[in-house]
Amino acid sequence: MGTLQTADRIFHRPDLAERLARVVLDDSPTSASPSGVFLSAPRRTGKTTFLRQDLIPALTGAGALVVYVDLWSDRAADPGKVIVAAVKATLSAHAPAVKRLAEKVGIKGGKVAGIEFSVDKIGVGDGATLVDMFVALSDTTKQLIVLLIDEAQHASTSSAGADALFALKAARDELNSNPHFGLRVVCTGSNQDKLAMLRSSKDQAFFGAPLVPFPALGNDFIDWFCANTKGLPGPLLPQTVAPLFRRAGNRPEMLGAAVDALRFDFELSADRVQARFNEAVETQIHDVNQDLLRTIHSLTPIQAAVFKVMAASGTDFAPFEAATLERYQRVMRSSGDKEHRQMQITNVQQSLTALQEKGLAWRAARGVYAIDDPLTVDVMRRHGLLTEGC
Ligand SMILES: Nc1ncnc2c1ncn2[C@@H]1O[C@H](COP(=O)(O)OP(=O)(O)O)[C@@H](O)[C@H]1O
Ligand SMILES: [Mg+2]
Structure with missing residues (x-):
């Protein structure tokens, strides 16, 4: 990178x-x-x-x-x-x-x-x-x-x-x-x-x-990037790169890594550069999302419920309130979990600690919890992880 x-x-x-x-x-x-x-x-x-x-x-x-x-x-x-x-x-x-x-x-x-x-x-x-x-x-x-x-x-x-x-x-x-x-x-x-x-x-x-x-890097950055990318047999087109960059969360490194992936493809012909670049960026996006989804899928049903409700609540997340405890239970039921009917405060506390250890959640000194990376919420929504009950 x-x-x-x-x-x-x-x-x-x-x-x-x-x-x-x-x-x-x-x-x-x-x-x-x-x-x-x-x-x-x-x-x-x-x-x-x-x-x-x-x-x-x-x-x-x-x-x-x-x-x-x-x-x-x-x-x-x-x-x-x-x-x-x-x-x-x-x-x-x-x-x-x-x-x-x-x-x-x-x-x-x-x-x-x-x-x-x-x-x-x-x-x-x-x-x-x-x-x-x-x-x-x-x-x-x-x-x-x-x-x-x-x-x-x-x-x-x-x-x-x-x-x-x-x-x-x-x-x-x-x-x-x-x-x-x-x-x-x-x-x-x-x-x-x-x-x-x-x-x-x-x-x-x-x-x-x-x-x-803080404003994301704009199309002038994309123009600069396309003009300054060296070592490829053909050009990159700004109008194609711009929407990919947005989908990659406006992160320059995702583009840089895609170029690196192409640079060592010695079979690559000029007319295939843009198409292969697009695939490489898509792969980057996919890999990042898969990493995150794997982490989420490795959560226990209780941890997953706490995390989903946290993601759906944003700044209003009140982890220990009675209404929130009910929401956790609803989410667990709708995910088909039969075991944990009764959610206890200690379950919530343990889950929040586990979520922090996995780098998914973040705790302010005064006991306020939030999703560590806001992009996580988008990915969860797109993959249908924030459905009814949250
Ligand atoms: N203006 C820029 N021009 C070229 N590359 C950039 C630019 N801004 C960021 N990058 C690339 O993106 C990476 C992440 O940027 P960084 O400034 O560390 O982001 P942040 O501080 O928002 O986490 C940098 O390592 C760099 O490679
Ligand atoms: Mg920084």
């Missing part, structure tokens, strides 16, 4: 980057963006690529200082620590900011940003807060700071992550107040439901921040 990955093989989206940068940097009093902007799109559709290749340059070009954090880089790590580490790394590049911070928290002597004291020694919890770090950075650089948090929904899976978000809210409020130079937070996520939890209730740090669907 490496065909599309190197930097010169990226399709750039400068217009989108410019527009988004303007919204993010907008400091007009009517703008809601000081709370942060949330961008959501399914996995593998190009969010990270866009942030790194297009948005960061656009923001930097407009004079902002960008701090990028990927909460998926180490899924086992505490999201709060990952955020702090990224801010520290940026701080380390600005010696006067380190000095300022050291003075603020009362560390005396030593070399600035040198061996004797470094930002690592001034860790959060040892006197310096995330707010202090941002203030030092802001007042030193006199730049607006944009914190990009990729896959931000991970912050809502642990209480440490939730604490980090509150610390960020405090930093944002402080930096956006008068003597400093501003802080904007841009979050991305692969799951709209998960991301929505970070901004939907009053006790959330980013309450009311706009949630914007």
